Amino acid sequence: MTDDVDDETITLAHGAGTGRTTELIEETVLPHLASNGQESVGLEALDDGAVHDVGDRAIVTTTDSHVVSPRSFPGGDLGRLAVAGTVNDLAVMGATDPLSLTCSLVVEEGTPLSEVESVLESMAATCEEAECAITTGDTKVMGSGEIDGIVVNTTGVAIIPDGEHVPDAGLSTGDxxxxxxxxxxxxxxxxxxxxxxxxxxxxxxxxxxxxxxxxxxxxxxxxxxxxxxxxxxxxxxxxxxxxxxxxxxxxxxxxxxxxxxxxxxxxxxxxxxxxxxxxxxxxxxxxxxxxxxxxxxxxxxxxxxxxxxxxxxxxxxxxxxxxxxxxxxxxxxxxxxxxxxxxx
Amino acid sequence: MTDDVDDETITLAHGAGTGRTTELIEETVLPHLASNGQESVGLEALDDGAVHDVGDRAIVTTTDSHVVSPRSFPGGDLGRLAVAGTVNDLAVMGATDPLSLTCSLVVEEGTPLSEVESVLESMAATCEEAECAITTGDTKVMGSGEIDGIVVNTTGVAIIPDGEHVPDAGLSTGDxxxxxxxxxxxxxxxxxxxxxxxxxxxxxxxxxxxxxxxxxxxxxxxxxxxxxxxxxxxxxxxxxxxxxxxxxxxxxxxxxxxxxxxxxxxxxxxxxxxxxxxxxxxxxxxxxxxxxxxxxxxxxxxxxxxxxxxxxxxxxxxxxxxxxxxxxxxxxxxxxxxxxxxxx
Ligand SMILES: Nc1ncnc2c1ncn2[C@@H]1O[C@H](COP(=O)(O)OP(=O)(O)OP(=O)(O)O)[C@@H](O)[C@H]1O
Ligand SMILES: Nc1ncnc2c1ncn2[C@@H]1O[C@H](COP(=O)(O)OP(=O)(O)OP(=O)(O)O)[C@@H](O)[C@H]1O
Ligand SMILES: [Mg+2]
Ligand SMILES: [Mg+2]
Ligand SMILES: [Mg+2]
Ligand SMILES: [Mg+2]
Ligand SMILES: [Mg+2]
Ligand SMILES: [Mg+2]
Missing domain, CATH: 3.90.650.10 (PurM-like C-terminal domain)
Incomplete structure (x- = not known):
C-alpha cells in the first residue's frame, strides 16, 4: 500500500473520493464518456446520480461498487453498505422511492458460502428497511488471490413522479x-x-x-x-x-x-x-x-x-x-x- | 485454480454460468432476495433482466460485472464486453433503446492510467455503436494484489414504450x-x-x-x-x-x-x-x-x-x-x- 501519487499509474488516492478522484474523473473519464444530452442531469454534472426525463416523470440512476474491508464492522457490513449507499445516492437526487436495485457480486474462489449468505441476508434486511427490492443481479467468481473476498455493485433506479429532482448544485444565497x-x-x-x-x-x-x-x-x-x-x-x-x-x-x-x-x-x-x-x-x-x-x-x-x-x-x-x-x-x-x- | 465443487465454499464453477451457478442462485440468492411483487418480470424469473411496469410503459433493468482476462483479446476487450453485455441483456428483454448505462470501475493500485483510458475509450466506442450513453458511474481502487487489474460493472436501464417485453420463458409449441x-x-x-x-x-x-x-x-x-x-x-x-x-x-x-x-x-x-x-x-x-x-x-x-x-x-x-x-x-x-x- 502506497500513498504515492504520480501521473502514470492508479494509486489508492485515486479511490479516496477526494481531489485525486475528481482529477481522474475530470481528466480521464469525462474526455471519453459523455452523456448524450437526453438527461437533465448528465454525467458531466458529476452529481450523485443521473436524471433522465421521460414525459413528465424523471428517472434517476446511480451506481456504486463496494469494496469495504473488513466486510463486517461495528454497526454494519458490506451488504448493508451496498444497499444503503445506493438508496442514499438516489435519495439525495430527490428520488426516495427506489423502483429497482441490482446486486452484482464478484466473489473470490474459496470464500465460504456462509459469507456470501451473510452479505445477501444483510442486503435483504436493509432493503426491507428502505422499502425497496433487488430485482436483478449477476454473480462472477475470480480465482483465489485474484480478488480479496467479495465486491458488491449495487445500481439503483427510481422514478420521481413529478419530475422534480434535487441537484447537488442548487444552492443559492441565503439558503x-x-x-x-x-x-x-x-x-x-x-x-x-x-x-x-x-x-x-x-x-x-x-x-x-x-x-x-x-x-x-x-x-x-x-x-x-x-x-x-x-x-x-x-x-x-x-x-x-x-x-x-x-x-x-x-x-x-x-x-x-x-x-x-x-x-x-x-x-x-x-x-x-x-x-x-x-x-x-x-x-x-x-x-x-x-x-x-x-x-x-x-x-x-x-x-x-x-x-x-x-x-x-x-x-x-x-x-x-x-x-x-x-x-x-x-x-x-x-x-x-x-x-x-x-x-x- | 481448482475445479473442485463442494458445498461449503465458492468455487470457479459457481461462476461458470451453468449448473453450479444456477444452484447458487436458486439455493443461496433467491431465499434471501425476493422482488417485491411490483414487477412483471421479477428476480424469481431469473431472466436476462427485470421488468417494472410504470403506467403503460415498462422499465427494464439488468446488470453484469465483467472480469475478463486478458483484458484485451482478438476482436474485443473489457470495455467493449462491458457495454455490449449489458446492452444485449436489455435487448433480449425487448428493450433495444437503452436510456442509461452505468460504469463502475474497480481498479488495482498500480494499474497504468493508460489501461483505464483504453477501457473507457472502448466503452465509449461501443456505446456509440449501440447508440447509448453512460450517464453515471463510480470508481474504487483496491490495493496492489487485492484485485487483478480492472473489474467493470455496467448496469443498463431501458424503457419499452408499449410495455411489451419479451421473456426468455415465452416459447410455445411450433415456434x-x-x-x-x-x-x-x-x-x-x-x-x-x-x-x-x-x-x-x-x-x-x-x-x-x-x-x-x-x-x-x-x-x-x-x-x-x-x-x-x-x-x-x-x-x-x-x-x-x-x-x-x-x-x-x-x-x-x-x-x-x-x-x-x-x-x-x-x-x-x-x-x-x-x-x-x-x-x-x-x-x-x-x-x-x-x-x-x-x-x-x-x-x-x-x-x-x-x-x-x-x-x-x-x-x-x-x-x-x-x-x-x-x-x-x-x-x-x-x-x-x-x-x-x-x-x-
Ligand atoms: N468510472 C466512472 N465513469 C463515469 N462516471 C464516473 C465514474 N466514476 C465516478 N463517476 C462520476 O463522478 C461523480 C462522483 O462519483 P462518486 O463515486 O465520488 O460519487 P458518490 O457515489 O456520490 O460518492 P461515493 O462513491 O463516495 O458514495 C459521479 O457523478 C459519478 O457519476
Ligand atoms: N447476485 C445475484 N443477485 C440477484 N440475482 C442474481 C445474482 N446473480 C445472478 N442473478 C440472477 O440470476 C439470473 C442469471 O444470471 P446470469 O448472470 O447468469 O444472467 P446473464 O447476465 O443473462 O448471463 P451472463 O452473466 O453470462 O451474461 C438472472 O436473472 C440474474 O438476475
Ligand atoms: Mg453521493
Ligand atoms: Mg455513493
Ligand atoms: Mg449476468
Ligand atoms: Mg443474458
Ligand atoms: Mg449478461
Ligand atoms: Mg460512487
Whole structure:
C-alpha cells in the first residue's frame, strides 16, 4: 500500500473520493464518456446520480461498487453498505422511492458460502428497511488471490413522479445548510475495527438508508440542494456544493454534531471528523423560510434526531467555505490523499 | 485454480454460468432476495433482466460485472464486453433503446492510467455503436494484489414504450428457433489468446452490441422468447428456455452456424462450440408464420448475415432439447463445471 501519487499509474488516492478522484474523473473519464444530452442531469454534472426525463416523470440512476474491508464492522457490513449507499445516492437526487436495485457480486474462489449468505441476508434486511427490492443481479467468481473476498455493485433506479429532482448544485444565497446528524462515525468506526483500536465508548458506523428521512424533509419545505457526505466527508461535500453553485458559505463548526467517541478518537489519531466518510447522513441546502420546518421534519425521524442547521450560503467567498471555529475563521479545506482505503 | 465443487465454499464453477451457478442462485440468492411483487418480470424469473411496469410503459433493468482476462483479446476487450453485455441483456428483454448505462470501475493500485483510458475509450466506442450513453458511474481502487487489474460493472436501464417485453420463458409449441449467427467465437478466441494457441485461420470474439439487430427482428414479426447465449453457450441457453416454458425442442445440429476455425479448434481441444460463450448472438423463439420474415430481417443486419433457423419447439420431451446430429438423435446436454474462468 502506497500513498504515492504520480501521473502514470492508479494509486489508492485515486479511490479516496477526494481531489485525486475528481482529477481522474475530470481528466480521464469525462474526455471519453459523455452523456448524450437526453438527461437533465448528465454525467458531466458529476452529481450523485443521473436524471433522465421521460414525459413528465424523471428517472434517476446511480451506481456504486463496494469494496469495504473488513466486510463486517461495528454497526454494519458490506451488504448493508451496498444497499444503503445506493438508496442514499438516489435519495439525495430527490428520488426516495427506489423502483429497482441490482446486486452484482464478484466473489473470490474459496470464500465460504456462509459469507456470501451473510452479505445477501444483510442486503435483504436493509432493503426491507428502505422499502425497496433487488430485482436483478449477476454473480462472477475470480480465482483465489485474484480478488480479496467479495465486491458488491449495487445500481439503483427510481422514478420521481413529478419530475422534480434535487441537484447537488442548487444552492443559492441565503439558503440554510442542514446536516442530518453527527459526522465521522463510519470512517472512525471502520478505522478502529481495522487497526484494532480500543476506543473509549461505543462507536458504530452510521450506515443506514436515509430515503425515509429525505422524503420527510422534501415534504416539509423547499430543498435546493442535497449530497450525502460519503468518501471525503462533510468537508468534501460542502466544498463541492458551493463550488458547483458558485456561491460561498459560512459554517459554524460548533454547530456541527460530532459524537464524543469520534471527537476524542479523532483528536487522538489526528483525524478531523469533518474529513471522514459517513454512510447515513445528508447535507441539505434549504430555503431559509422553510429551514425550521425541514429541520423539525428531519429531527422527527429516528435517523435525524441530532440534525442541526450548520451554516448558511453567502454571496462572498464564492467557491469557498468559511469555517467559524468559535475561536476564529478559516477556509474549510478538503482532505487530500488516502484517508483510509476500502472504506466503502 | 481448482475445479473442485463442494458445498461449503465458492468455487470457479459457481461462476461458470451453468449448473453450479444456477444452484447458487436458486439455493443461496433467491431465499434471501425476493422482488417485491411490483414487477412483471421479477428476480424469481431469473431472466436476462427485470421488468417494472410504470403506467403503460415498462422499465427494464439488468446488470453484469465483467472480469475478463486478458483484458484485451482478438476482436474485443473489457470495455467493449462491458457495454455490449449489458446492452444485449436489455435487448433480449425487448428493450433495444437503452436510456442509461452505468460504469463502475474497480481498479488495482498500480494499474497504468493508460489501461483505464483504453477501457473507457472502448466503452465509449461501443456505446456509440449501440447508440447509448453512460450517464453515471463510480470508481474504487483496491490495493496492489487485492484485485487483478480492472473489474467493470455496467448496469443498463431501458424503457419499452408499449410495455411489451419479451421473456426468455415465452416459447410455445411450433415456434421456430432462430440463431443470429455462428456460435463459439468468443470463448474459443479467448481460450486461444490466453493459452497462446496458434489457431489455423483468423478467429475473433463476436463481442458486439446487438440491440439494432434485435430491434429489426422485433419489427419483422412476433418474437415469443429471447436469450443471449453467453456463459454456458447455446446449449445452456436453449435448455433453459425450454425448461422455463415447459416445452421441448428439436434442434438440427447441422443447421447451427459454426465457423471453420471454431469447429476445428473445438475438435482439437475437445470443446463443443455449443457449450462455449458468445457475446454478440441471440437465440429467438419466433411464431412460425413470421419465421421467414424475422430471419430475413436478421440476415439483413450486418451482425446477422449467417442467421439460421436451427430448430423448432415441440410438445413432447418437455424440458429437454433433442439434438438431431445428422447421424442420429440425442438429448443436448448442458456443460458442467468450469469451462473457462473469467471469460466475460
Ligand atoms: N468510472 C466512472 N465513469 C463515469 N462516471 C464516473 C465514474 N466514476 C465516478 N463517476 C462520476 O463522478 C461523480 C462522483 O462519483 P462518486 O463515486 O465520488 O460519487 P458518490 O457515489 O456520490 O460518492 P461515493 O462513491 O463516495 O458514495 C459521479 O457523478 C459519478 O457519476
Ligand atoms: N447476485 C445475484 N443477485 C440477484 N440475482 C442474481 C445474482 N446473480 C445472478 N442473478 C440472477 O440470476 C439470473 C442469471 O444470471 P446470469 O448472470 O447468469 O444472467 P446473464 O447476465 O443473462 O448471463 P451472463 O452473466 O453470462 O451474461 C438472472 O436473472 C440474474 O438476475
Ligand atoms: Mg453521493
Ligand atoms: Mg455513493
Ligand atoms: Mg449476468
Ligand atoms: Mg443474458
Ligand atoms: Mg449478461
Ligand atoms: Mg460512487
Amino acid at each position: 440554510k445548510l442542514i446536516l442530518s446528524g453527527p459526522v465521522g462515525d463510519h470512517g472512525i468506526a471502520l478505522l478502529a475495527e481495522r487497526e484494532g483500536f480500543d476506543l473509549e465508548g461505543d462507536l458504530e458506523s452510521d450506515v443506514a438508508p436515509i430515503n425515509g428521512l429525505v422524503a420527510a424533509a422534501l415534504e416539509a419545505g423547499t430543498v435546493t440542494a442535497m449530497k450525502d457526505p460519503t468518501r471525503g466527508g462533510f468537508a468534501t461535500a460542502v466544498n463541492e456544493m458551493v463550488r458547483k453553485a458558485d456561491v460561498g458559505a459560512t459554517v459554524d463548526e460548533t454547530a456541527i454534531p460530532v459524537g464524543d467517541t469520534v471527537a476524542s478518537s479523532g483528536e487522538l489519531l489526528g483525524i478531523d471528523p469533518l474529513d471522514v466518510a459517513n454512510e447515513g447522513k445528508v447535507l441539505l441546502g434549504v430555503d431559509p423560510e422553510d429551514a425550521e420546518a425541514v429541520l423539525e421534519a428531519i429531527r422527527s425521524h429516528p435517523l435525524g434526531e441530532d440534525a442541526a442547521v450548520v451554516g448558511e450560503v453567502t454571496d462572498d467567498h464564492a467557491g469557498r467555505v468559511v469555517l467559524d471555529t468559535g475561536f476564529g475563521r478559516r477556509y474549510l479545506s478538503e482532505p487530500e490523499g488516502v484517508q483510509l482505503p476500502r472504506i466503502c | 421456430k428457433l432462430i440463431l443470429s449467427g455462428p456460435v463459439g467465437d468468443h470463448g474459443i478466441a479467448l481460450l486461444a489468446e490466453r493459452e497462446g494457441f496458434d489457431l489455423e485461420g483468423d478467429l475473433e470474439s463476436d463481442v458486439a452490441p446487438i440491440n439494432g439487430l434485435v430491434a429489426a427482428a422485433l419489427e419483422a414479426g412476433t418474437v415469443t422468447a429471447m436469450k443471449d447465449p453467453t456463459r454456458g453457450g447455446f446449449a445452456t441457453a436453449v435448455n433453459e428456455m425450454v425448461r422455463k416454458a415447459d416445452v421441448g425442442a428439436t434442434v438440427d445440429e447441422t443447421a447451427i452456424p459454426v465457423g471453420d476455425t471454431v469447429a476445428s479448434s473445438g475438435e482439437l481441444l475437445g470443446i463443443d462450440p455449443l457449450d462455449v460463450a458468445n457475446e454478440g448472438k441471440v437465440l429467438l423463439g419466433v411464431d412460425p408464420e413470421d419465421a421467414e420474415a424475422v430471419l430475413e430481417a436478421i440476415r439483413s443486419h450486418p451482425l446477422g448475415e449467417d442467421a439460421a433457423v436451427v430448430g423448432e419447439v415441440t410438445d413432447d420431451h418437455a424440458g429437454r432439447v433433442v439434438l438431431d446430429t445428422g447421424f442420429g438423435r440425442r438429448y443436448l446436454s448442458e456443460p458442467e463445471g468450469v469451462q473457462l474462468p473469467r471469460i466475460c
